Amino acid sequence: MDKKQKTYSCEDLRGSVYFAPNVLRHCCQRFFVNGEMRGDVEIIKVKSDKDIDYQRIQEEKKKIINNLNNNIPTPCDGCPRIQHKHWKSKQELKIKHISMEAHSNCNARCSYCSKMFYGGLNPNYNIENMLDKLRKEKAFEENVTIAWGGGEPVLLKNFGRIFKKFIESKYPKFNDIRVYSNSIRYNKLIHQYLDEKKIILTTSTDAGTQETFEKVRGVKKGFINIFENLQKYNRNKSNYIIIKYILTEENYNNKEIDAFINLLIRFNLVNCNFEISTDYKFENLNIEKAFSIVYFYNTLRKAGAEFIYFDDHVRKRLYRTLKNNIDKIDLEKNNLFENLREFFDQDIIVWGTGAYANEIIKNSFLFKKSKVAFFVDSKISKSDDLFLNCHVLKPEKLLGTNKPIFIASSTYWQTIYKKILKLGVNKNRVINTLVI
Numbered sequence: 001m002d003k004k005q006k007t008y009s010c011e012d013l014r015g016s017v018y019f020a021p022n023v024l025r026h027c028c029q030r031f032f033v034n035g036e037m038r039g040d041v042e043i044i045k046v047k048s049d050k051d052i053d054y055q056r057i058q059e060e061k062k063k064i065i066n067n068l069n070n071n072i073p074t075p076c077d078g079c080p081r082i083q084h085k086h087w088k089s090k091q092e093l094k095i096k097h098i099s100m101e102a103h104s105n106c107n108a109r110c111s112y113c114s115k116m117f118y119g120g121l122n123p124n125y126n127i128e129n130m131l132d133k134l135r136k137e138k139a140f141e142e143n144v145t146i147a148w149g150g151g152e153p154v155l156l157k158n159f160g161r162i163f164k165k166f167i168e169s170k171y172p173k174f175n176d177i178r179v180y181s182n183s184i185r186y187n188k189l190i191h192q193y194l195d196e197k198k199i200i201l202t203t204s205t206d207a208g209t210q211e212t213f214e215k216v217r218g219v220k221k222g223f224i225n226i227f228e229n230l231q232k233y234n235r236n237k238s239n240y241i242i243i244k245y246i247l248t249e250e251n252y253n254n255k256e257i258d259a260f261i262n263l264l265i266r267f268n269l270v271n272c273n274f275e276i277s278t279d280y281k282f283e284n285l286n287i288e289k290a291f292s293i294v295y296f297y298n299t300l301r302k303a304g305a306e307f308i309y310f311d312d313h314v315r316k317r318l319y320r321t322l323k324n325n326i327d328k329i330d331l332e333k334n335n336l337f338e339n340l341r342e343f344f345d346q347d348i349i350v351w352g353t354g355a356y357a358n359e360i361i362k363n364s365f366l367f368k369k370s371k372v373a374f375f376v377d378s379k380i381s382k383s384d385d386l387f388l389n390c391h392v393l394k395p396e397k398l399l400g401t402n403k404p405i406f407i408a409s410s411t412y413w414q415t416i417y418k419k420i421l422k423l424g425v426n427k428n429r430v431i432n433t434l435v436i
Contacts, residue, residue, distance in 0.1 A: 008068040010081045013061055015096035015141070019130070021103055022046055023120035024057065026064070026076075028099065032043070032283045033078035040116075041075045043111025049125045049290070054095075054139040061093050081314070081355040084389070095134070095172075096141040100148045102127055106156040107184050109218030110206070111248055112279040117151055127162050131169070140172035149180040154187045159390065163189060167198060174178035176415075178202060184222035186229045189238050193390060195236050202242040207251050215250040227267040237271055239414070244275040245296070247314075252292045261303050273307040273414060274300055278314050290321040294336055297434050307417075307432070309410045312356070319363050319436055339433040340366060343404055348431070351395075351416055352408030353387040360408055361388055365436050398425050406431045 012027035023045050030039035044059045046052060058063065067074045069084065076082060083206035087420065102125075106118035125416065146166065153159060166174055179190060183203040193199040205226055207213035213223040235240055245251075245260065264270050276296055285293075293314060300308050310318065322336075347371050350357055357375070361367050377385075377393040398420065407416045407430065421427055 004305065004379060005086075007087055008082055008084050009065050009087050010076070010079070010083060012081065012097070013065055013241050014087065014093050015077070016098070017043065017057060017095050018099040019072065019123075019125050019127075019260045020116070021101075024052070026061065027081070028101075028391075029079060029081055031079050031081075032281050037281065037283075038075065038078065041292065045081055046124050049129050049133070052125055052130050052133065054134055054137040057095075057139070058093050083355060086385075095139050095144065097145045098147075100127070100146065100153070101150055102223050103156050104151045106150060106152045106182075107155065107219065107222070108152070108182055108385060110204075110246075111216050111250070112216065112246055112281065117149075118211065126364060128165060132164070135171060142172060143175045144172040146174045147178040147180060152185070153179060153181055154185055154190070159187075160189050169300060174401045176200075176412075178411075182217075182222070183226045183229045183233070185225075187233060191233055191235075193282035194233050194240055197238050197240055200240045200242065201233060202244055204244040204246055204277075206246050206248070208256045208261070209291045212256055216246075216248055227263050229267070229422040230269055230272070234269060234272060239271070239273070240345070241269075241272045242275050243269060243272050244277060246277045246279060247289060247293065247296075250280050252289050254292065255352065256290065256293055257296050259298060261299055264305075270304045271306075273309070274305055274360050275309050275311055275410065276314055277311045278317060280313050283317075285317045287321060287325050290318055290325075293318055294434065294436075307414055311410050312359075314361060315410075315417075315436075316359060319365070322365075323363075336436075337365065337433075340431075340435060343431055344369040346370050347403055348374050349376060349398065349401070349403050349405045350378040350408050351405060353377045353385075353392055354408070356410065357408035358388065360406075360435070366406070366431075373401070376405075395419065395423060398423060402429065404431055405429050406435070 001249060008011050012029065017396055018028055024043040026041045026043055028040060030037055042333050044051060044056055046388040064074050064076060067322050073088040102114070102123040104117050104121045109118055114213065148163070150156060156162065167177060177199040180200050181190065181201060181203055190199070192203060194201060203226065206216045207223065210223050214220055229432060230243065275294060297308055342367060350361070350372050353375050361372060372390050375387050375391055376395050377392050378395050378396060405420065410414055417430060420430060
């Protein structure tokens, strides 16, 4: 394929490897096609160390990319993360993101989870040997992002030693390290690296009361421990903690949300970052859940939370539900859009050119009422790049205008926000309000 032509691919196909106990995957994306959930697309099965091979990983990635562009069915068909655009050559697909889900030992049994993550499996391979082998094969980009999950990561055998080896790695250098822990068990190393601002911790709490915690998390012990441990981790208020709330059938009512926010206030956690999600197993939200999500966002704001994001599961479902009930909503009058209305009928700069940006431009009320001035991306290679038929410029171009800025990312929202402020841009230009 000519690299100058637009082709179908995605960032994960081109550079991600998810390490599960007995398989490598391209991603953890889950999506629906004709009501059927698909995703978690596999690269190769792994029975031992010898099965982990960079050449095999490359071959499997290239195979799916080729099939996508030659109308040959793939397990990625219908995935919203697939983009049709100009991609760099796929001749050498270096690993730039890894997710360590190498075991499935967990001290919770969440209602939205599965045995894939709590089935009690240990890795069929040695994690440290895997890292050394891929290093020798020059499989990595110089800088690699990494997410630690599982199972509960701190329950991984020799977690401290392995985790430290990754963090201190010179090649690749892990420059964005995310830990997904339920925080039921306190970990000194996580605390140390949070204080040193070397990692970002995400913890799902999913309840405001003990009763609901038991229903959602499937265990009795640990509810208050989570808030106590988060308070310890938050001692230096490094702003590197994300508290996540996954809405389920049991925990979405306003009373539960109020109880959760009261706990945040009690344990001095309002300064943290917050991510609102929903159970990925359900394709759609009903209108009651949709308004609960909006209530959640607004109530967190009133409590003093500054950074609140919707993940991909929530954002697209929320927009779809409200769009289908549009006769009940007047964009110009309804309180739902009170803070957003100041950005209506304006030219907006969008930072980001990935699948998230594509989704938000096509499916949001903000961009039904406004248009894109231009995109910004720090990774552009030339000055005449286009995305969705708009110019993509370097971040410095933000300084030549006073237009509002929308950050098209949930995972890296705050990272990008800090970059914008470092450029000298007034923070009031950044759209930091409810965007549906």
